[in-house]
Amino acid sequence: MSGVLQLSQSLSLSFVKAASERPAHNPEPENNKNSEEMDMTYRVPLQDMAFLARSQDTEQQELLLNEAVRMAQQQWLPTNATGDTEGCQISNGKVELAQDIVQVFRQYAEAGWMGLTLPERWGGQQQSEVLGSFVAEMLTSSNHALSMLPALTMSACRAIISHGSETLRDTYLPPIIAGRWTATMCMTEAHCGSDLGLVRSRAEADQDAYRIHGSKIFISYGSHNASENIIHLALARLPDAPAGVKGLSLFLVPEKLQDSTGLWQQENGVHCIGIEEKMGIHASPTCSLSFENAKGYLVGEAHGGIKAMFTMMNEMRLGTCLQGVGLSEHSYQKSLAYAKERLQMRSLSGVKSPDKDADAIIEHPDVRRMLLSQKAFADGGRALANYCAHLLDQLHQNPDDKDTRLLLELLTPIAKGFCTETGLESASYAIQIYGGHGYIRENGVEQLYRDGRIATLYEGTTGIQALDLLGRKVLGNQGASLRIFTKQIHLLCKHNQEHPRLAKLASALHIFANEWPELSMSVGMKAMQNHDEAGAASVDYLMYSGYVVLGYFHLKAALEADSLMQENQQAFSEDFLQHKIQLAHFYFQRILPKTATHKALMQADLSSLDPVWSDM
Numbered sequence: 001m002s003g004v005l006q007l008s009q010s011l012s013l014s015f016v017k018a019a020s021e022r023p024a025h026n027p028e029p030e031n032n033k034n035s036e037e038m039d040m041t042y043r044v045p046l047q048d049m050a051f052l053a054r055s056q057d058t059e060q061q062e063l064l065l066n067e068a069v070r071m072a073q074q075q076w077l078p079t080n081a082t083g084d085t086e087g088c089q090i091s092n093g094k095v096e097l098a099q100d101i102v103q104v105f106r107q108y109a110e111a112g113w114m115g116l117t118l119p120e121r122w123g124g125q126q127q128s129e130v131l132g133s134f135v136a137e138m139l140t141s142s143n144h145a146l147s148m149l150p151a152l153t154m155s156a157c158r159a160i161i162s163h164g165s166e167t168l169r170d171t172y173l174p175p176i177i178a179g180r181w182t183a184t185m186c187m188t189e190a191h192c193g194s195d196l197g198l199v200r201s202r203a204e205a206d207q208d209a210y211r212i213h214g215s216k217i218f219i220s221y222g223s224h225n226a227s228e229n230i231i232h233l234a235l236a237r238l239p240d241a242p243a244g245v246k247g248l249s250l251f252l253v254p255e256k257l258q259d260s261t262g263l264w265q266q267e268n269g270v271h272c273i274g275i276e277e278k279m280g281i282h283a284s285p286t287c288s289l290s291f292e293n294a295k296g297y298l299v300g301e302a303h304g305g306i307k308a309m310f311t312m313m314n315e316m317r318l319g320t321c322l323q324g325v326g327l328s329e330h331s332y333q334k335s336l337a338y339a340k341e342r343l344q345m346r347s348l349s350g351v352k353s354p355d356k357d358a359d360a361i362i363e364h365p366d367v368r369r370m371l372l373s374q375k376a377f378a379d380g381g382r383a384l385a386n387y388c389a390h391l392l393d394q395l396h397q398n399p400d401d402k403d404t405r406l407l408l409e410l411l412t413p414i415a416k417g418f419c420t421e422t423g424l425e426s427a428s429y430a431i432q433i434y435g436g437h438g439y440i441r442e443n444g445v446e447q448l449y450r451d452g453r454i455a456t457l458y459e460g461t462t463g464i465q466a467l468d469l470l471g472r473k474v475l476g477n478q479g480a481s482l483r484i485f486t487k488q489i490h491l492l493c494k495h496n497q498e499h500p501r502l503a504k505l506a507s508a509l510h511i512f513a514n515e516w517p518e519l520s521m522s523v524g525m526k527a528m529q530n531h532d533e534a535g536a537a538s539v540d541y542l543m544y545s546g547y548v549v550l551g552y553f554h555l556k557a558a559l560e561a562d563s564l565m566q567e568n569q570q571a572f573s574e575d576f577l578q579h580k581i582q583l584a585h586f587y588f589q590r591i592l593p594k595t596a597t598h599k600a601l602m603q604a605d606l607s608s609l610d611p612v613w614s615d616m
Helices: 003-011 015-021 035-039 046-052 059-076 079-086 099-110 129-142 144-163 166-177 305-341 365-397 402-438 445-456 462-477 480-495 503-529 532-567 574-591 594-602
Strands: 089-091 094-096 181-186 202-206 209-220 229-237 248-254 256-258 264-267 270-275 286-299
Touching: 046 059, 046 365, 046 532, 046 574, 059 079, 059 099, 059 129, 079 099, 079 144, 079 445, 089 270, 094 270, 099 144, 129 144, 129 305, 129 365, 144 166, 144 181, 144 209, 144 229, 144 248, 144 286, 144 305, 144 445, 166 181, 166 229, 166 248, 181 209, 181 305, 209 229, 209 248, 229 286, 229 305, 248 305, 305 365, 305 402, 305 445, 365 402, 365 532, 365 574, 402 445, 402 462, 402 480, 402 532, 462 480, 462 503, 462 532, 480 503, 480 532, 503 532, 503 574, 503 594, 532 574, 532 594
Parallel strands: 181 229, 202 229
Antiparallel strands: 089 094, 202 209, 209 286, 229 248, 248 286, 256 264, 270 286
């Protein structure tokens, strides 16, 4: 039996059996229940990960996954609620994280996890992006706020690797990958938000470097006490820069510089002037930074900052997709455990627990609808993220593979936008399933929603992802990237049009191989007459696309599960495989039809958005 499958069977049970073998979950928690007890309804879904990674696992990956599971469940998860409660403190420009957050991060960094997928040349382990995506999901599921710190740092490393000089790479990557230093992305300014063309921060040449002046807001982990140094990647303008985004350059600005003794302890004019009081992710400091004559180094070409920054941004968007997936998974697990224990009313189809005063709420169809929706979003989103990670691995091996690049470019805004929206929907379902108990803090469900809300906003809001998808990734290349994916849909459905058990699902999905490109062309034609047509249709277009993409992955999962059942293999239980098939049927009957609503909305008359508030 393969390594990852052995690991999955030893540490995880199938979805169907898992909840019943967890410790009993008290439907009305005691006030003295501590944070660790509250969160123990989350377990890494290794069986589901192993199902996706059947042909990719190695003995080394087994060892890494085993350690990652221990770290996520025993170290990161217990700090989730305490970090939320304690938050961050700022005094005299210095930010302190909750003590156990610092401890857990340092253990993570010292163990070498920062360089999991980064090149060996600078101290990384150079593992696959597929393995990295599994580990990232575990961490974001167990502690969303803390997971942002290594995710941002590793993405910054990618930008430095892709665009930095040899000197910058050799100087800054080793201590970052070793976990002694961390990194940020400094784009947003108070007056411009996501409109980076309005960035005012400026840079002036100073011998072999530059001096950076300006301020940035919403900088996650822009200041903290968990690392020795913080490396800021900041957008600024050179004196001769053209207006707009084409005039932005990217600069590497250390918080601390190397002094005359060789130690990195000289202050560099980067000051934290405040941290935000936020709805969620309280353990993560969201900082306002002031750059006052700070020394920085050009990354990439002058006026080429937006290209360099988007190397980091696209990596972060895929990481944010995993935040949505992790949110769906954690919400589902907590909801399932509660629904199996919480007694409320009698089942409409007859008494299910005659020895009790009421039946468990899982007997009610609408509760099962919400649970299955959470599971469908988690499994489908994980399959999408896994596929994107696989495409990244292919590009690392062959950067000139045009079709792979186009496909990844198409799927990135869908993964980020759709999976974070459905993750938030899953968290909302969790509150609904818990009822009033979900609205109070001690159950930990409301924190899932508060923390997850940010994922639809940072790294580009859902609206920005939608415009990127429709405007750049579909219409911008005349549908070339879309044709690659719809061809995959067509071939999968055609090859299974006479499948003895799943032909109906293949037939239902096959429709979209033609409808999706036709809708794209229709919206594009209207947008040629009025660009607002694209803006009005874009979010519905993204959601439509997301439902279709997840439909593709649910059909693939059902076909693979059916094949394994017919082969009578031993790696997965029959219950587990049957559930994959049942989940696909649920998705096609109860979720995929939502595409019809989004289709109608993206075709609606633009005049319906005319303002009606001018006289109010």
